[in-house]
Amino acid sequence: MEWAKSYQENQITIVYDTMWNGTRKMAEAITEGIRSKDKDVDVKLFNCAKRDKNDIITEIFKSKMVLVGSSTINNGILTAAAGILEMMKGMKFTNKKAAAFGSYGWSGESVKIITEQLKEAKFDVVNEGIRELWNPDEEALERCREFGRNLI
Ligand SMILES: Cc1cc2nc3c(=O)[nH]c(=O)nc-3n(C[C@H](O)[C@H](O)[C@H](O)COP(=O)(O)O)c2cc1C
Structure with missing residues (x-):
């Protein structure tokens, strides 16, 4: 099935994924930005800690671009986000753009970690994230809205 x-x-x-909804609010604002620039593109938003991983992978399969967000926890990323990234790597998708986002408190490694993992999963990373x-x-x-507008 090449x-x-x-x-x-x-x-x-x-x-x-999010602990206290900071990253969720970022995701919603990025969505608003995208929709304000492009009325035709279908934007789908998922909290990966609450939704079935296989359903999310199916939506990623259908997408031309994927944004992955997590706040920083203990200099790393939240486990549900890590799980989705691991599955994305395994699927060996091609021809998909990607970028990272996330809320943080002090050191803020999550966006860099997600960006590296997206590259490892062979996604075409379009910017350094927010x-x-x-x-x-x-x-x-x-x-975040501006970030969304710039993706279009
Ligand atoms: C257990 C715990 C560990 C954290 N570790 C870090 C950290 O290592 N570096 C950092 O920048 N922020 C850290 N934070 C702060 C969160 O990233 C910050 O509160 C962020 O706004 C949470 O976003 P969220 O509501 O999307 O989860 C930590 C917070 C918690 C609760």
């Missing part, structure tokens, strides 16, 4: 690896629809999937401190304020959310 053809299947590079299959895509006009869809962007945003997958995130990170915001703690629960994002209105200025931070506006940066």
Whole structure:
């Protein structure tokens, strides 16, 4: 099924994990930014700690771009996000763009870690990602909307 690896629809999937909803708010603001620039693209948002991993992988399979978000925990990323990234690596998808995002408190490694893993999974990483401190304020959310607009 070689053809299947590079299959895509006009869809962007945003997958995130969060402890206190900071990264969720970032995901929602990025979604707003994308939708404000492109009314036709189907944007789907998933909390990977709550949704079935296989359903999420199916949505990623259909997507032309995937955004993966996690806050930083103990200099690393949340386990549900790590699990999805591991599955993404195993699927050997091709022809898909990607970027990372996440909230942090001080050291903020998560965006860098996700970006590296996306590269390892052979996604075409389009930028260095976006990170915001703690629960994002209105200025931070506006940066996230801008980030979303720039993806289009
Ligand atoms: C157990 C725990 C460990 C954390 N470790 C780190 C860390 O190593 N580096 C960092 O920058 N922030 C760390 N943080 C702070 C979180 O990244 C920060 O609170 C962030 O806003 C949480 O975003 P979320 O609501 O999307 O989970 C930690 C928070 C908790 C609760």
